[in-house]
Amino acid sequence: LLLADQKNRIFSWIYLIVSYAMISGQIITVKLFRNPILYAVFYVFTNFVTNIFVSIYVNRNYKLNYHVNDKLSEIEKEEMKSNIFGNMVMRISGVIVTGTDSMLLSAFTNVIQVGLYANYTTLTNVISKIMTQGFNALTGSIGNYIVSNTNDKNKVLFFNLQFLNFYVLNVAILGICFASKDVIILWLGEKYVISSLNTLLLALSFYFMNYRMLGWSYISVYGLSKYMKLFSVSEMIINFVASLILLEVFKLGITGIILGTIFSTLLTVGWQDPYV
Known part of the structure; x- marks a missing residue:
């Protein structure tokens, strides 16, 4: 939806902020715990967390109605x-x-x-x-x-x-x-x-x-x-x-x-x- 509305910059900003947060978490994980599993978890969840924030933004700003009865x-x-x-x-x-x-x-x-x-x-x-x-x-x-x-x-x-x-x-x-x-x-x-x-x-x-x-x-x-x-x-x-x-x-x-x-x-x- 953001891409079609030519607002992909919103996604890019969210992804950038989440990525920096996750990379910081990876650095802390490596330095303190030296645990490869925790390191991988941060990597895997980068897109997942980004998608959550994008969904919140879209729902708040586009006022989508999920109960429309019209069908394709x-x-x-x-x-x-x-x-x-x-x-x-x-x-x-x-x-x-x-x-x-x-x-x-x-x-x-x-x-x-x-x-x-x-x-x-x-x-x-x-x-x-x-x-x-x-x-x-x-x-x-x-x-x-x-x-x-x-x-x-x-x-x-x-x-x-x-x-x-x-x-x-x-x-x-x-x-x-x-x-x-x-x-x-x-x-x-x-x-x-x-x-x-x-x-x-x-x-x-x-x-x-x-x-x-x-x-x-x-x-x-x-x-x-x-x-x-x-x-x-x-x-x-x-x-x-x-x-x-x-x-x-x-x-x-x-x-x-x-x-x-x-x-x-x-x-x-x-x-x-x-x-x-």
């Missing part, structure tokens, strides 16, 4: 179910595609390779999250603009925003290609630097994954998530199979993992997202 039609219900399920599959797909890489690396190489790969993906994830925050903030405005304007104007907005996305992405991949080595050396030391080829492939993988970011916003706004289920599942399968072959058969290590992600993106959602 069966067509509306089916449309909502289909889109919710499609959105869920899209999110799960993204987590699995990125999450299985470390598992496969540890299974077919060693922990050192996993660590080297994780250091670089930490950097790219930070950039990706900043971009995601930017486009998430635009989603409500995009929806409002779409219902208020003609199709031609909506196209112009899309292409303008896509150019902005293209511009930011190019700056980002130049940073990954030419500055990530220096950041890693400064942060961890020279022995944690990966090859120039792998750095370039990581930048390309980042580019292909995040060029779709604006498309995700439009897919959500237009209610097109229902068409993404099959595509998202095929991305997961191809990523796993391609990475497995490149690791097991060709013994490519980190290079194989990154190539597997690139292949799965280009062969599935890389063309399917724009089509939808």
Whole structure:
């Protein structure tokens, strides 16, 4: 509701305050009790406590009536179910595609390779999250603009925003290609630097994954998530199979993992997202 009303800043403030409180609790727990279970409890309950405060805010400020007898039609219900399920599959797909890489690396190489790969993906994830925050903030405005304007104007907005996305992405991949080595050396030391080829492939993988970011916003706004289920599942399968072959058969290590992600993106959602 806050997102649709373009007041996501309220959620962000609540989450920020709760997060700082929970982190303070974690520090105290570690220092005084040295208990990993208590530490984990604070981590798990961060979202839970945030949701409680958000619910209190929404109930007080929107005066919601929970006793309305009006019901959605069966067509509306089916449309909502289909889109919710499609959105869920899209999110799960993204987590699995990125999450299985470390598992496969540890299974077919060693922990050192996993660590080297994780250091670089930490950097790219930070950039990706900043971009995601930017486009998430635009989603409500995009929806409002779409219902208020003609199709031609909506196209112009899309292409303008896509150019902005293209511009930011190019700056980002130049940073990954030419500055990530220096950041890693400064942060961890020279022995944690990966090859120039792998750095370039990581930048390309980042580019292909995040060029779709604006498309995700439009897919959500237009209610097109229902068409993404099959595509998202095929991305997961191809990523796993391609990475497995490149690791097991060709013994490519980190290079194989990154190539597997690139292949799965280009062969599935890389063309399917724009089509939808």
